[in-house]
Amino acid sequence: MKVKVCGTTSVRDAVLSAEAGADALGFIFAPVSRRLVTAQVAREAGLSVGPAVARVGVFLNQGLDEVLRLSEAARVSAVQIHGPVSSLYLEHLAAYYPVLRVLRPADLAAAQDVWRGPGQVTLMLDAPEPGGGQPLDWAGLRPEFPVGAWLAGGLGPQNVAQAVQVLRPAGVDAVSRLEVQPGVKDPEAVRAFVRAAKQAIGQSYPQ
Numbered sequence: 310m311k312v313k314v315c316g317t318t319s320v321r322d323a324v325l326s327a328e329a330g331a332d333a334l335g336f337i338f339a340p341v342s343r344r345l346v347t348a349q350v351a352r353e354a355g356l357s358v359g360p361a362v363a364r365v366g367v368f369l370n371q372g373l374d375e376v377l378r379l380s381e382a383a384r385v386s387a388v389q390i391h392g393p394v395s396s397l398y399l400e401h402l403a404a405y406y407p408v409l410r411v412l413r414p415a416d417l418a419a420a421q422d423v424w425r426g427p428g429q430v431t432l433m434l435d436a437p438e439p440g441g442g443q444p445l446d447w448a449g450l451r452p453e454f455p456v457g458a459w460l461a462g463g464l465g466p467q468n469v470a471q472a473v474q475v476l477r478p479a480g481v482d483a484v485s486r487l488e489v490q491p492g493v494k495d496p497e498a499v500r501a502f503v504r505a506a507k508q509a510i511g512q513s514y515p516q
């Protein structure tokens with residue numbers, strides 16, 4: 310299971326998350342976000358942690374040209390796509406980058422746009438308001454939670470272990486419960502989140 314710390318807006322926070330043991334850092338390029346980061350800062354922050362840590366560009370309701378342009382400029386290693394997009398959009402993007410495709414649970418059954426062709430598209434389930442800190446109903450989601458999917462939505466140091474035990478996601482992602490203010494990490498919360506998530510792996514997955 311992978312652990313992603315999202316909403317990185319500085320070199321300081323990138324290094325902090327990497328040293329805490331995060332497998333991936335998220336850089337939010339959605340203009341509506343309070344954690345918006347420039348491609349230049351994201352690139353510097355990504356370079357500061359080295360190639361073992363994935364750098365994920367996060368996008369919401371943005372066109373393909375913009376996603377590719379910002380991803381190239383920031384030198385991310387994967388992209389995370391929120392909002393309605395077509396299967397053609399995903400197909401195109403997956404030719405360039407591994408894609409985390411984010412859906413709300415309500416959209417899961419009807420999701421026709423989760424790409425199943427060549428290229429890597431991984432599902433992530435998140436609450437309706439991205440970055441809103443609201444946990445999903447993990448027990449209710451359990452029967453339909455897809456194998457290999459990631460989980461986001463209101464995860465933090467206090468609850469990530471329980472979420473992992475209930476759903477056994479392939480990855481977890483968090484932002485708002487790891488901050489002192491939007492875009493600024495709380496070092497203790499980041500360390501505790503990564504530690505709790507990694508400890509939960511040992512208790513929740515068959516060896």
Ligand SMILES: O=C(O)c1ccccc1N[C@@H]1O[C@H](COP(=O)(O)O)[C@@H](O)[C@H]1O
Pocket residue numbers: 315316335337339341342343344367368369391435436438439440441442443461462463464482483484485486
């Ligand atoms: O956090 C944001 O501002 C944001 C904006 C646009 C798209 C995604 C965003 N964040 C994503 O939200 C989830 C979980 O957030 P939280 O832990 O519930 O606060 C995560 O996938 C972030 O990448």
